[in-house]
Amino acid sequence: GDSVTQMEGPVTLSEEACLTINCTYTATGYPSLFWYVQYPGEGLQLLLKATKADDKGSNKGFEATYRKETTSFHLEKGSVQVSDSAVYFCALTASGGYNKLIFGAGTRLAVHP
Amino acid sequence: DTAVSQTPKYLVTQMGNDKSIKCEQNLGHDTMYWYKQDSKKFLKIMFSYNNKELIINETVPNRFSPKSPDKAHLNLHINSLELGDSAVYFCASSQGRGANNEQFFGPGTRLTVL
Numbered sequence: 001g002d003s004v005t006q007m008e009g010p011v012t013l014s015e016e017a018c019l020t021i022n023c024t025y026t027a028t029g030y031p032s033l034f035w036y037v038q039y040p041g042e043g044l045q046l047l048l049k050a051t052k053a054d055d056k057g058s059n060k061g062f063e064a065t066y067r068k069e070t071t072s073f074h075l076e077k078g079s080v081q082v083s084d085s086a087v088y089f090c091a092l093t094a095s096g097g098y099n100k101l102i103f104g105a106g107t108r109l110a111v112h113p
Numbered sequence: 114d115t116a117v118s119q120t121p122k123y124l125v126t127q128m129g130n131d132k133s134i135k136c137e138q139n140l141g142h143d144t145m146y147w148y149k150q151d152s153k154k155f156l157k158i159m160f161s162y163n164n165k166e167l168i169i170n171e172t173v174p175n176r177f178s179p180k181s182p183d184k185a186h187l188n189l190h191i192n193s194l195e196l197g198d199s200a201v202y203f204c205a206s207s208q209g210r211g212a213n214n215e216q217f218f219g220p221g222t223r224l225t226v227l
Contacts, residue, residue: 032213043117043203043218044156051213087154093212099144100169101216103156 002027002094006104009087013080013111021075021107023064023090031092033057033066033073034101038087047075047088080111116140117219119204125225126194134189134222136204144168145187146205146216147179156203162187163210194226 007022025033032051036044048057053068062077073090090104117138126132138145146169147159161169162181176192191198201221207214 036218038154041220043220044205045218046215049213049215089156098161098169099146099207099210099212099214099216100158100161101148101156102158106154106156108154 002031002092002102004090004092004102004104006088006090006107008105009108011107011109013109015082015111015113016079017111019075019077019080019084019109021088021090021109023073023075023104025071025073025090025092027071027092027095029095030068031095033064034091034093035062035064035073035075036089036091036103038089038106040086044089080109082111082113085109085111117204117206117217119202119219119222121222122220123223123225125227127227128194128196130194131190131192132194132224133191134202134204134224136187136189136219138185138204138206138217138219140206140208140217142206142208142217143184144207144210144214145181145184146207147187147189148203148205148218150201150203150221152200160187160189161210168210191224194224196226199224199226 034049035047048059050057050066094100144163160179165181204219205216
């Protein structure tokens with residue numbers, strides 16, 4: 001079945017460091033890909049998405065490119081802030097026609113001043 | 114105004130009890146979802162309703178029964194609670210059930226079964 005694999009955390013960075021969180025997927029067909037962010041004590045928020053190969057999603061300085069050849073959707077940011085500390089989830093919409101999100105295990109990011 | 118709201122925020126109960134979690138969205142969406150997040154933060158879909166019709170029903174014990182009285186509400190009733198039901202339950206909604214429609218999540222309900 002469809003699945004998402006993310007790098008394990010936690011990832012600990014100093015402010016202004018570069019961030020990469022790896023995400024790879026297995027899916028039949030052509031899923032849409034998403035990154036969601038969960039701040040402490042809150043629900044999930046959509047951070048960015050890409051719906052077809054070579055699309056780049058971007059938001060709040062974060063970027064991810066849909067790479068069909070490597071089945072990857074890595075999340076990147078050039079300069080992280082303390083306020084970026086959260087859990088980041090990579091997800092895809094499963095094949096089957098419905099909006100069923102399959103999530104990776106989540107990666108906790110901690111940014112220190 | 115909160116877009117997707119859930120009540121209660123915290124729920125502590127004994128094994129064997131029956132409890133309900135309520136979800137309401139004021140976004141005018143027609144599709145709603147329940148997700149379970151376990152202690153390791155792993156998120157898994159449980160159910161989805163579109164226009165009050167059940168469209169996604171994952172392998173979930175039949176002690177869990179969703180109910181959608183109208184498009185804006187999706188409640189989750191759990192019978193005979195077990196220790197393993199302890200988790201955070203998230204409700205979400207989207208406009209349409211297509212694969213590209215953004216899902217908006219509620220703040221979660223933390224259920225603790227003692």
